[in-house]
Amino acid sequence: MRSLRTFCLVVACCAGCGEAGDQAKPDPFSGPSVCSSGVIRSINESESPEMGPGRACVSCHADSNAATGENDAPIFAFAGTIYPTAHEPTDCVAPASDGAEIEITDAAGRVFEEVANRSGNFYDDPQQFSYPYRAKLRFQGRERVMLSSQVIGDCNSCHTESGAEAAPGRILLP
DSSP: OHHHHHHHHHHHHHHHHTTTTTOSSSGGSSSSOOOTTBBBBBTTTTSSSSTTTTHHHHHHHHHHHHSSSSOSSOOOOOEEEEEEESOOOBBBOOOGGGGOOOEETTTOOOOEEEOOOSSSEEEESSSSSSSSEEEEEEEETEEEOOOOOSSSOOOGGTTTTSOOOTOSSEEOOO
16 A cells, blocks of 8 residues: 555656646756756845745745734745746745746636746735645746646745655746
8 A cells, every 4th residue: 555655646746747748858857956046045134025935935924923923924825936947945046937927726716827026936815715726837938737736825835945745846947
């Protein structure tokens, strides 16, 4: 039973995200870990939309609110960072992803579109949002679609440098 579960996890990991119409290219998730911009943002820098690229945004904001009691850090329905390579370290700025469009379709069929900023971050806190949701990423005429529905909007909690919970690595530009 355990080997069947491991096999299913490996299959899910490999099938988690796909690039539309392009299956002949080498696996982009097989590359090394690298900060492609060469710019690491300090966690001590001031709060802004560019803060904490690669960090689990939702849980970090929730932890901050709990620690201060101020509840001034917004809690997003979904948030994450888009990177040009699959294994970028936390706090690596991703300016190459600036302008990438993420499309989230919730369980009720509502579509939410956000654009990555100069750190590669995207986020939204719509008044109405229903889990599970599906994600699609567009950049310079290319598209990458997440094949499985998700029930957690803290995208960077799974899309880590090395990947977690069946995600093969970072949210990757198509």
